[in-house]
Amino acid sequence: MLALIKRMAKRTVAEPFCYNEAVRQAYLGYSVAGGTLRGKTVMITGATGDIGHALTLRFLKEECTVVAAGRDAEKLAAMCRDIGQQEAYRSRLDSVLVDLTDKAQIEANVAELIARHKIDILINNAGRFTLKDRNGIFRGVTKAELQLSWDTNAAGAIELTERVLSKTRCKKVINISSICSEQRKFQYTIYGLTKNVINEYTKHLAAKYPDKIFVSLMPGSTITKMGGYKIGDTITNDCNRMHRPALPEEIAGVAAVFSSDIGDYLQAGGSMVTASACEMF
Amino acid sequence: MPKILNQIKSRLKKIYLKPVCDDIVYEDNWQSYCGGSLAYSNILVVAHSVGSEVLEGIGQIAAIERFHLSVIDSMAVGSVHDIEKASAELLGPYAHIINIFDFTGRQFDGPEAAHIYHIFQQEISYLIDCEVHGTVCSIIRMDEDRSVNAVKIRGFASIIEGLGEPFPNHGCLENGILSSSATPVRTAFEMALFLSGKYGNILNGELIEMK
Numbered sequence: 001m002l003a004l005i006k007r008m009a010k011r012t013v014a015e016p017f018c019y020n021e022a023v024r025q026a027y028l029g030y031s032v033a034g035g036t037l038r039g040k041t042v043m044i045t046g047a048t049g050d051i052g053h054a055l056t057l058r059f060l061k062e063e064c065t066v067v068a069a070g071r072d073a074e075k076l077a078a079m080c081r082d083i084g085q086q087e088a089y090r091s092r093l094d095s096v097l098v099d100l101t102d103k104a105q106i107e108a109n110v111a112e113l114i115a116r117h118k119i120d121i122l123i124n125n126a127g128r129f130t131l132k133d134r135n136g137i138f139r140g141v142t143k144a145e146l147q148l149s150w151d152t153n154a155a156g157a158i159e160l161t162e163r164v165l166s167k168t169r170c171k172k173v174i175n176i177s178s179i180c181s182e183q184r185k186f187q188y189t190i191y192g193l194t195k196n197v198i199n200e201y202t203k204h205l206a207a208k209y210p211d212k213i214f215v216s217l218m219p220g221s222t223i224t225k226m227g228g229y230k231i232g233d234t235i236t237n238d239c240n241r242m243h244r245p246a247l248p249e250e251i252a253g254v255a256a257v258f259s260s261d262i263g264d265y266l267q268a269g270g271s272m273v274t275a276s277a278c279e280m281f
Numbered sequence: 282m283p284k285i286l287n288q289i290k291s292r293l294k295k296i297y298l299k300p301v302c303d304d305i306v307y308e309d310n311w312q313s314y315c316g317g318s319l320a321y322s323n324i325l326v327v328a329h330s331v332g333s334e335v336l337e338g339i340g341q342i343a344a345i346e347r348f349h350l351s352v353i354d355s356m357a358v359g360s361v362h363d364i365e366k367a368s369a370e371l372l373g374p375y376a377h378i379i380n381i382f383d384f385t386g387r388q389f390d391g392p393e394a395a396h397i398y399h400i401f402q403q404e405i406s407y408l409i410d411c412e413v414h415g416t417v418c419s420i421i422r423m424d425e426d427r428s429v430n431a432v433k434i435r436g437f438a439s440i441i442e443g444l445g446e447p448f449p450n451h452g453c454l455e456n457g458i459l460s461s462s463a464t465p466v467r468t469a470f471e472m473a474l475f476l477s478g479k480y481g482n483i484l485n486g487e488l489i490e491m492k
Contacts, residue, residue: 017300029316030309032480034471219483236300241449244300246483253480257314262472265464267490277301277454278445278486 014236014243019223021231024054027249030061033260037062042259043119044068045098045160046126048075050224051176054248055123056083056093058256065092067117069126071099100126100156101148110163119168121259124161124198125176128152129226133180133191146190153194158201165209172213172263174255175202179220179276199272206270213266215258220276221245240279251275301414301454303479312345314471315478320347324477325367325375327400329355330383335466342467346474351375355382358400364407374411377477378404379470380419385462389423389434401440405448414452416482417444418473425461425492435459438488445486456484460491 031037042059046052047068059066060083070076076095084090096113099105113119128149132141157175164170180186181195195218202216221239223229223246235244254275258266307317326339336352343350353367368375382397401417408415419441423434441457448455456476460469469491475481476489 013295014298014300017302023302023304026304026306027316027480029307029318029480031311031313032316032475032478034314035311241445241454241485242301242482243298244302247302250480250483253316254484257472257475257480260314262314262468262475265460265468265491267492271490273484273489274487275483277483278449 014238016234017236017244019229019231019233019235019247023247024231024249027247027253028057028061032058032253033062033256034262035063036261037064037256037259039063039065040120040259041065041067041117042121042123043113043117043164044123044125045100045157046070047095048072048079049125049127049226051219051222051248051251052125053079054252055125055255058249058252059259060089060092062256063092064121065094065117067113067119068093068095069098070095071097071126073097098160100160101151103159106156106160106163110160111167114164114167119164119170121172121174122161122164122170123174123176123255123259124157126152126157127176127178127191127195127226129191133186133189134228136185136189138188141190149190149194153191154197154201157198161201161205165205165212170212172215172259173202173205174215174217174258175199176251176255177202177216177218179218179274179279181218182274183280202272203270206268210268213258213263215263215266215271215273217251217255217258218272218274218276219246219251220274220279222251223247240277242277246275246277301449301482303482310346314474315346316480317346318478318480319377319474321349322376323349323351323368323371323373324377324379325364326350326352327355327358327378327380327404328352329381329397330387331381331466335381338467339470342470342474355380355396355400358403361403361407361410364403374413375407376413376415378408378415378417379473379477380404380417380457381422381466381470382419383422383466384434385422385424389430389437394433394437397437398440401444405451405453408453409451415454416477417448417453417455418477418481419457420466420469420473421457421459422466422469423459423461425463441488442486449485454482454485456481456487456489458489458491463492
């Protein structure tokens with residue numbers, strides 16, 4: 001009864017808003033980087049995920065060469081086929097199979113990739129966010145689950161980054177972290193703590209390579225399958241000050257501007273940027 | 282009795298909020314830092330201790346990004362009326378306000394803090410009065426040293442993070458940049474354009490630290 005009265009007394013109601021293909025395309029405008037990314041080569045891990053897909057499209061739009069990395073050969077091929085239908089993108093899109101939990105595969109495939117491309121920018125986007133993470137489960141997490149998420153979200157990303165930085169001219173690394181690393185409600189989940197590892201790694205890299213740029217970009221709730229959303233969903237939600245979760249295309253836009261010439265002036269010591277419109281939970 | 286009933290009615294009345302989302306497809310602009318999303322909008326630059334050559338550079342950027350630019354000195358912002366006066370010759374109110382507060386080589390203390398606080402108050406009042414769901418982006422420049430002056434400015438700059446909370450209550454978004462003279466004003470302004478455009482909305486309440 002109290003809940004009903006509270007609901008009726010609630011003064012603000014957000015109007016429904018649908019995330020559809022038109023909205024997606026509206027957030028793929030050109031350019032957000034002043035055209036300064038043209039000709040750069042960008043490697044994106046977790047490219048077949050929603051944010052990864054948006055990152056791939058954004059950097060292709062910015063006239064970069066994109067190397068899409070993923071662990072599922074079929075999904076990777078399907079994504080490249082789909083995006084490659086646009087003639088302008090076909091010649092600038094390559095792919096590499098990388099399972100971040102397989103150290104040997106990282107070593108072999110990244111070596112082969114580096115022989116083919118000179119990586120300018122690395123975007124560590126691959127991540128594993130499970131139902132247990134979303135529901136804030138603690139006691140129900142098994143050792144195997146922790147190990148898998150640890151290898152994907154943290155150890156594997158570190159392994160790959162170390163190789164890319166030591167063997168290429170890569171000058172910028174954008175680590176896609178999460179506000180789960182900063183919010184008490186999720187900090188103890190495997191996702192939250194592995195993203196915290198990524199934040200700390202960003203600071204470590206900035207200290208080790210003071211002439212390069214490192215950013216930990218922390219999105220809040222985002223319209224992704226991982227977050228429980230899909231295209232066509234009504235996304236109105238009072239999760240933040242925009243009354244809707246972030247769009248993958250918005251996160252991609254932020255990553256692009258930090259990768260641009262403006263990004264050269266980001267503070268030393270590593271940048272921790274929250275892209276969540278003041279989401280707190 | 283009617284007064285009390287009206288009070289109760291107004292408290293129970295629903296306020297409908299639209300999620301902030303710009304689904305307009307803007308014309309591609311390969312030199313843009315905001316995906317062309319500020320094209321043809323009215324932008325006010327409030328400048329504090331900014332040189333003429335910087336303002337000239339901003340004028341060039343306005344031509345590239347195709348927005349209508351007005352510049353006023355921060356000392357001229359006494360009230361909302363002063364901002365309205367600045368927009369008198371434009372078609373429509375300002376949709377975006379970009380503040381450039383340059384404290385490099387300058388003292389920062391209570392009077393300066395009060396001045397900037399006052400400017401923020403007038404700007405949000407203006408946007409509310411004009412019913413504009415706009416943005417306010419502030420560039421704060423300071424000397425990068427360990428002086429007490431730098432400490433005060435850095436501490437005060439947290440207002441930019443804080444204002445990300447109340448501004449959206451009125452449909453406006455807010456963010457900003459903290460930088461030193463190591464970052465050219467032009468570069469900071471280009472970042473401010475990204476933050477003011479539709480792609481920067483998700484960075485509401487964020488203070489981007491540049492060199």
